[in-house]
Amino acid sequence: MVGAAALLAGLTVLAAGLELAGYDSGTALGALWSGAFGSWYALTSATLVRAVPLILIGLGLALAFRGGAFNIGGEGQFYAGAIAATWIGLSVGGLPTPLAVAAVLSGAVLAGAVWVAIPVLLRVRFGVLEVISTLLLNFVAEALTSLLVQGPLQESQRIYPQSDPIAEAARLPLLPGTRLHAGLLLALAGAVLLHWIFARTLWGFRLRAVGLGPRAAEIAGRIDSRWMTALALALSGAIAGLAGGVEVAGVSYGLFQNLSPGYGFTAIAVALLGRLHPFGVVVAGLLFGALEAGAGAMQREADVPAVAVYVVEAVVILAVLLSESARRHGAAMLASLSSVAPKAPG
Amino acid sequence: MPALELRGIHRSFGSVHALRGADFSLLPGEVHALLGENGAGKTTLMHIAAGLIQPDRGAVLIGGVPRPGLSPRTARKLGIGMVHQHFTSVPAFTVAENVALGAGWPVAPDALRRRVRKTSERAGLPLDPDARVDHLSVALRQRLEIVKALAAEARILLLDEPTAVLAPTEVGDLLRVIRRFTSQGGSAVLITHKLDEALAAADRVTVLRRGQVMLTGPAADTTAAQLAVAMIGEGAGDERTEPPSSGARSDAGPLVRLEGVDVAGEGELGITLRAASLTVAAGEIVGIAAVEGNGQRELLRAIAGRIQPLRGRRWVTEPIAFVPEDRTTEGLIPAMTLTENVVLGSSSTEPWIRGRTVDWRTAEARTAALLEELAISVPGPWVPASSLSGGNQQRVVVGRELSRRPSVVVAENPTRGLDIRAEATIHAWLRRAASDGAAIVFYSSDLDEVLALATRIVVARRGTLIEAAPGATREELGALMLASG
Numbered sequence: 001m002v003g004a005a006a007l008l009a010g011l012t013v014l015a016a017g018l019e020l021a022g023y024d025s026g027t028a029l030g031a032l033w034s035g036a037f038g039s040w041y042a043l044t045s046a047t048l049v050r051a052v053p054l055i056l057i058g059l060g061l062a063l064a065f066r067g068g069a070f071n072i073g074g075e076g077q078f079y080a081g082a083i084a085a086t087w088i089g090l091s092v093g094g095l096p097t098p099l100a101v102a103a104v105l106s107g108a109v110l111a112g113a114v115w116v117a118i119p120v121l122l123r124v125r126f127g128v129l130e131v132i133s134t135l136l137l138n139f140v141a142e143a144l145t146s147l148l149v150q151g152p153l154q155e156s157q158r159i160y161p162q163s164d165p166i167a168e169a170a171r172l173p174l175l176p177g178t179r180l181h182a183g184l185l186l187a188l189a190g191a192v193l194l195h196w197i198f199a200r201t202l203w204g205f206r207l208r209a210v211g212l213g214p215r216a217a218e219i220a221g222r223i224d225s226r227w228m229t230a231l232a233l234a235l236s237g238a239i240a241g242l243a244g245g246v247e248v249a250g251v252s253y254g255l256f257q258n259l260s261p262g263y264g265f266t267a268i269a270v271a272l273l274g275r276l277h278p279f280g281v282v283v284a285g286l287l288f289g290a291l292e293a294g295a296g297a298m299q300r301e302a303d304v305p306a307v308a309v310y311v312v313e314a315v316v317i318l319a320v321l322l323s324e325s326a327r328r329h330g331a332a333m334l335a336s337l338s339s340v341a342p343k344a345p346g
Numbered sequence: 347m348p349a350l351e352l353r354g355i356h357r358s359f360g361s362v363h364a365l366r367g368a369d370f371s372l373l374p375g376e377v378h379a380l381l382g383e384n385g386a387g388k389t390t391l392m393h394i395a396a397g398l399i400q401p402d403r404g405a406v407l408i409g410g411v412p413r414p415g416l417s418p419r420t421a422r423k424l425g426i427g428m429v430h431q432h433f434t435s436v437p438a439f440t441v442a443e444n445v446a447l448g449a450g451w452p453v454a455p456d457a458l459r460r461r462v463r464k465t466s467e468r469a470g471l472p473l474d475p476d477a478r479v480d481h482l483s484v485a486l487r488q489r490l491e492i493v494k495a496l497a498a499e500a501r502i503l504l505l506d507e508p509t510a511v512l513a514p515t516e517v518g519d520l521l522r523v524i525r526r527f528t529s530q531g532g533s534a535v536l537i538t539h540k541l542d543e544a545l546a547a548a549d550r551v552t553v554l555r556r557g558q559v560m561l562t563g564p565a566a567d568t569t570a571a572q573l574a575v576a577m578i579g580e581g582a583g584d585e586r587t588e589p590p591s592s593g594a595r596s597d598a599g600p601l602v603r604l605e606g607v608d609v610a611g612e613g614e615l616g617i618t619l620r621a622a623s624l625t626v627a628a629g630e631i632v633g634i635a636a637v638e639g640n641g642q643r644e645l646l647r648a649i650a651g652r653i654q655p656l657r658g659r660r661w662v663t664e665p666i667a668f669v670p671e672d673r674t675t676e677g678l679i680p681a682m683t684l685t686e687n688v689v690l691g692s693s694s695t696e697p698w699i700r701g702r703t704v705d706w707r708t709a710e711a712r713t714a715a716l717l718e719e720l721a722i723s724v725p726g727p728w729v730p731a732s733s734l735s736g737g738n739q740q741r742v743v744v745g746r747e748l749s750r751r752p753s754v755v756v757a758e759n760p761t762r763g764l765d766i767r768a769e770a771t772i773h774a775w776l777r778r779a780a781s782d783g784a785a786i787v788f789y790s791s792d793l794d795e796v797l798a799l800a801t802r803i804v805v806a807r808r809g810t811l812i813e814a815a816p817g818a819t820r821e822e823l824g825a826l827m828l829a830s831g
Binding site: 199200201202203205208209212213215216217219220221 | 652668670672675676677678679680681682686687689690691699702703704706743
C-alpha cells in the first residue's frame, strides 16, 4: 500500500520534472511503461533480467541487515564474483554444462565471500566499522576489474577492455526467445529459502535476535553476537558474489568495466524497500528492475536521459523511509506511554 | 501564585487514556513529589509541563500565564528544565561541551570550562568540565543532566525518577542539592514511586493513579500508608512486609560454590572482584548489599556464567536463571514479541525446539500459558515486548527465567524502577523458587529490599565480600558498605 503510493508519488515527481524541463511527459512515461511491461520481450528480457541481480544481492543484504551488519559493499562483492566466474568460465569448456555452471557459480560465491572476508576480519579483530570497509572495497573491486580486462583477462584480440566470452557449457539456460536466464529461478528459490530460515529455523531466529538486540541476545540468549554478525556479513558477501557469477553466466558471458549499473547500491534500496523481508525484496527487486528497464526505453524513445528514472527511485525510497519513520515515531510514542495503561493484574 | 499549574489535563494515546483531568500545581520554592505506580501518568504529565507533549484538553500555566501550544523551546525559555529518566548527554563529548550544547553557550574552551565549573559548584554539584561523559559514573551523569538544566537558567526543575539510579548516600546528596535549589527560589517536581523518599524530601505530595489525581497535600500531614492506598488502592503494601522464609535446607549440598575467584571489572562502573568465596545452599536467598560499582555485578555475572573468572574455582549447578539489571537491553528485546523473547531465553531442551527449527505454534501456546500462570495481563503472546509497562516486562523476564526450573537464580536489581505491586510479585516468585529448592543470589541497590528478601546478607565493598552478621540492622550494613580501607 505504502509502496504503491510511494511509486505513484515518484512517477508524479518525474512527470512534473519532465514537464518543467520541456519534455513531453506523456510520451516519456509511456516509453517507461512499454520498456518495462509493454511486451513479453520487455518483461522477460529487460525487467526480469535486471531484477535478478537486484533480488539476489538484496536477499544477501537483508540477511546482513537483519543480523546487524551493514554491508554497503554489494557492488564490490558482485564484481569479485563476476571476476571469478569469468576466470573459471573461460577454462571449463570441456566439462558438461551442469558441472561447468556449478564450478562457475561456486567460484563466484567463494570470491564474494573472500572479498567480504577482509571487512569481516577487520571488524572482528579491530572493530573497524564494516560500513566503511565494505564501501571502500567497492572501489578496489571496480579498479581491479578494470585492470584485469586490460591485462590478464583481456580478450585474445587485445582491442577492447573486455574478456573473451566464457565457454558455452558455463552459460545458464535461457527461456526460449528471450534473454531471461535460469538465474531468476535461483533468486526466487533463494527468497523462499531465506524466508524459511528467518521464520522457522533456530539459527534464523538467533540472527534476528542479534540484529534487534545484540546485548540481550548475548546475556539472555547466550548467543555469540559478534560471531553471528560476522557470519551474516560473510554470507551476504557470498550471495552478492553469486549474483555477479549469475550475471556473467546468464547475461554478459564475460567481464567488462561497468558490468554492473550500480546493482550493488540499488540493492541496498531494494532490501530496505522490501523491509528486509525476502518476499518484499523480490517485489522491490522487480519494481526497480522494471524502472531500470523502462529507463532505457525512455531514453531511446522520448530522448529523456535514463538517469531521470533515479528520481523515481529516490522518491520511492524517501517516501517509504518517511512513512516508516512516521510509523516508528508513532510506535515509540505509544511504547513510551504504554506504561501509562497498566492492565490491572489480579 | 503557583510557579507552574496544570489544570484539567486530558491526554490519550490511541485507545489509552493516559491522563484524565489531572490537576497539579507547583508553588515557588517548594519540592513537590509526584507519586504513582508505573504507568500512572506521572511522566506524561511532566512532559506536558515541559512542552514535549500537547494535552488534548486542559491548560498549562507558567507563572500564572496560560501557555496554549507550549513548545519545548518556549518552556525552556520560561525556565522549565526537565531531567529525564534516560540521560540525554552525548557520551563522546566532555562535560563542558554537553553543557554548552544543552544551554546554547558558545564553545570557547577556557571561558566555557570556567563557566561550567562555576555553575556546577554553585549548585553544589561539582563536575570536572574536561571529563568525557562516557567515563562518568551513573551518578555523575545524572549530576550533569541537572547542571545542564541549571545552565539553561531553569527555575523549575522536573526530575523524572532521579533516585532510581543512585545509591542510598547519593540519594541524600541529590535531595540536598534540590533543597539548595529551592531555597534559592527555584521549585522542583520529584517524580518517584518510593513513598519514604517522597515523604522525606518533599514539601507537598501529589499521587496519580491511572491518570487521575488521588491525593494532594502537605507531606507533613500525610503518612506512608495513606500514600500507598492512594497509589494502588486498598490493601496495599501487605506483601512487602512479609518476613523472609526459613532459609537454607540442611539436607542439600551447595548449589553455588566459589573459591578464591577473581573477576575483571566490567564496564564503566566495573571494579575487579578479588578472591571472592561464596557458598549458597538450596533454599537460601543471599542478598548482596553494595553501593553501585563495588564488584557485585562482576560477582553475579561470574556466578551466572556470563563472565569468565580470571582465576579461582567455580561450581554452579545448571540450569541457571539470570535476571540482568537492564531489562530492555539485556533481559529482552523490545522489538520482538513476547513469544520470541521467551524462546530467546530458552535452552535447546524446550518442547518448541525441534532439532534446528522452532515450532512457533508450540512456543506461542506455551508463552500464552506462562503469561496466564504468571497473571501477566497482556493482549497476547504476539505483542512486542516494547508495548508492555516496565513492571510487566520484568515479570516476563523473571517468569521466563523461573519457568526453566532453575537450580540457581541470579538476579541483579530485580525490582529496580518497578511499582509496589510488581515488586511484591517478583519477591513472591523469588521466594517460591527458593522454597522449591533453588539457590538464589541477588543484588539490590535498595538496602530495604535486601533486608526484606534475603535470608543471608553479604556485603560487597571495593571488590571484596564480607559476610554480614545474622540480624544486622540497616545502620550496621550501611557502615559495612561504606567503611573505607
